[in-house]
Amino acid sequence: MNKSAETSEKKGAVLPIKTSIQDSIKDLLKNGIDHCVFDAVMIPLRVPAGDSFSYVLIKNKSLLNDAFPLPPTMSVQGAKAVSSVTRLGNRNMKIAAVMRPCEIRATIELTKLDQTDLENIILISMDCPGTMPILDMVNEPEKTMTLFNDATKSWDDTQMRPVCQICDKSSMVAGDLHIGTLGTDKKSFFIIPNSTKGKDILEKLKLPLTDSIDSWNKKVKENSEKKLKKRQEVHSDLKNKIGDLTNLLDIFSQCINCHNCMRVCPICSCRLCYFDSNKVKHSSEEYLQRAKDKGSIRILPDTTLFHMGRMMHMSLSCVSCGSCEDACPMSIPVAQIFSMVADETQRLFDYVAGRCLEEPLPLRTYKEDELHEVEDVHG
Amino acid sequence: MKKDDIFLPKILTFLCNWCSYAGADLAGTSRLQYPASILPVRVMCSSRVDPLLILRAFLNGFDGVLVTGCHLGDCHYQEGNYYTRRRFVMLKKVFDSLGLESDRLRLSWVSAAEGQKYAKVATEFTQKIRELGENSSKNKIFL
Ligand code: SF4
Ligand code: SF4
Ligand code: FES
Numbered sequence A: 001m002n003k004s005a006e007t008s009e010k011k012g013a014v015l016p017i018k019t020s021i022q023d024s025i026k027d028l029l030k031n032g033i034d035h036c037v038f039d040a041v042m043i044p045l046r047v048p049a050g051d052s053f054s055y056v057l058i059k060n061k062s063l064l065n066d067a068f069p070l071p072p073t074m075s076v077q078g079a080k081a082v083s084s085v086t087r088l089g090n091r092n093m094k095i096a097a098v099m100r101p102c103e104i105r106a107t108i109e110l111t112k113l114d115q116t117d118l119e120n121i122i123l124i125s126m127d128c129p130g131t132m133p134i135l136d137m138v139n140e141p142e143k144t145m146t147l148f149n150d151a152t153k154s155w156d157d158t159q160m161r162p163v164c165q166i167c168d169k170s171s172m173v174a175g176d177l178h179i180g181t182l183g184t185d186k187k188s189f190f191i192i193p194n195s196t197k198g199k200d201i202l203e204k205l206k207l208p209l210t211d212s213i214d215s216w217n218k219k220v221k222e223n224s225e226k227k228l229k230k231r232q233e234v235h236s237d238l239k240n241k242i243g244d245l246t247n248l249l250d251i252f253s254q255c256i257n258c259h260n261c262m263r264v265c266p267i268c269s270c271r272l273c274y275f276d277s278n279k280v281k282h283s284s285e286e287y288l289q290r291a292k293d294k295g296s297i298r299i300l301p302d303t304t305l306f307h308m309g310r311m312m313h314m315s316l317s318c319v320s321c322g323s324c325e326d327a328c329p330m331s332i333p334v335a336q337i338f339s340m341v342a343d344e345t346q347r348l349f350d351y352v353a354g355r356c357l358e359e360p361l362p363l364r365t366y367k368e369d370e371l372h373e374v375e376d377v378h379g
Numbered sequence B: 001m002k003k004d005d006i007f008l009p010k011i012l013t014f015l016c017n018w019c020s021y022a023g024a025d026l027a028g029t030s031r032l033q034y035p036a037s038i039l040p041v042r043v044m045c046s047s048r049v050d051p052l053l054i055l056r057a058f059l060n061g062f063d064g065v066l067v068t069g070c071h072l073g074d075c076h077y078q079e080g081n082y083y084t085r086r087r088f089v090m091l092k093k094v095f096d097s098l099g100l101e102s103d104r105l106r107l108s109w110v111s112a113a114e115g116q117k118y119a120k121v122a123t124e125f126t127q128k129i130r131e132l133g134e135n136s137s138k139n140k141i142f143l
Helices: A003-007 A021-035 A061-066 A079-084 A099-113 A134-139 A141-154 A194-203 A214-242 A245-253 A258-262 A284-294 A303-317 A323-327 A336-346 B020-029 B052-059 B080-097 B115-132
Strands: A015-018 A040-046 A051-058 A094-096 A121-124 A177-180 A188-193 B011-016 B036-041 B065-067 B105-109
Touching: A015 A021, A021 A040, A021 A061, A021 A094, A021 A188, A040 A061, A051 A061, A051 A079, A079 A094, A079 A099, A079 A121, A099 A121, A099 A303, A121 A194, A134 A141, A134 A323, A141 B065, A177 A194, A188 A194, A214 A245, A214 A336, A214 B036, A245 A303, A258 A303, A258 A323, A284 B115, A303 A336, A303 B052, A303 B080, A323 A336, A336 B036, A336 B080, B011 B115, B020 B036, B020 B115, B052 B065, B052 B080, B065 B080, B080 B105, B105 B115
Parallel strands: A040 A094, A094 A121, A121 A177, B011 B036, B011 B065, B065 B105
Antiparallel strands: A015 A188, A040 A051, A177 A188
């Protein structure tokens, strides 16, 4: 997982698709368990009611038959799942975690924040056509399954969440192994190693690397360039739409302070968040004082402080996964706003959240000679 | 113009204990003139200032927020102010990306010997904030 691996020519193995891509991935995972390259698989399963998915840690190989390596919706962000299993360390069990690229990138950010232990984790991602709104699955499960299935073939993203329609990193390889479905003849798929761990696994499974993943590279580049253009357009529209404090307040004025967006965010992992602390529990005297200063005060207060505070604290690690927007009961475009701000703050430090494990978090490092433009010009 | 008509901004100023606070003190003991707009808060190091505190001051209606610290290389904790600078740049970027007035935020290095500079920074920043006028968050209820 290094920066150079991203740009240098990648190699991969080519595997045939027998019945469907999902089945082929499951075969590969079973093969991995058989060859003891991992002991368990963390992968989404459809819940019995059929209207949602959930990550499940599978030890019993036969249960893999019911798994969905790439489900239409994202319930718990995968990084949260990996973190909850490994936060206290993981010495004994080698786990293959099968997730979307944005979930892997969030996992890498959480690792930098000491919230995971990746030593025995194998991160497996795949080309992501986008994720559908979480409620689509609840409201119309079968229709959603069909639409998503079609989208994995056509790569038409119109049914996907807005933040997925502007995702230029849907094939970003940041984990140990990546499954490439773009640029293939539909009868085969690529499996691309991105770390020594990943390479070792392919070796153990006797999957030889070929040089011929050019078609994947080409298609991925095309796709991400197209998406990046759209992303910039959407972000600049949004930026114009906000443009000042009044409009910003208008957007967040519907917020009911449920803090769902924070609870589901994979990056918001602090044990005690400022916004849960006593610092935001004010006495009635303080409320009255603030009401006196301004003439009146909204109850509950500090909505903007919450959203902007979160931007200050986590936008450098935001992976635009869209979980916050999925979870917002008021349909506030939280992820679109956060992704816009995040792109700008990350660009400051030439940082891309989750791109690689070795890149330090921007606020945990510095250069002596940089950023002089922000220092005062006086005296 | 009557004296009362001149807008006297409220500026929250963080001063690090080891340099800038001493600098401000020196400005005082040297009887240098600077506007009464400054509300000083002493912190142990400029890196103690969580961007959230600056944001909170801004949203609560302070017209400007000034963060001061030792010159680069002189931080009492060796590298605190390098981190301050990174956070400050990030904070300003968040403001800019949302169209908020990041000119109301300023970062300045003031040593213990720079009473003059402190008075100058305080005067010039106050002037700048006067030009910007009142912080509009002061009149917003639905923050
Ligand atoms: S802020 Fe939203 S889009 Fe960004 S990482 Fe958190 S949940 Fe995902
Ligand atoms: S989930 Fe939506 S309503 Fe709830 S706090 Fe976040 S933005 Fe506000
Ligand atoms: S002690 Fe002055 S900036 Fe750190």
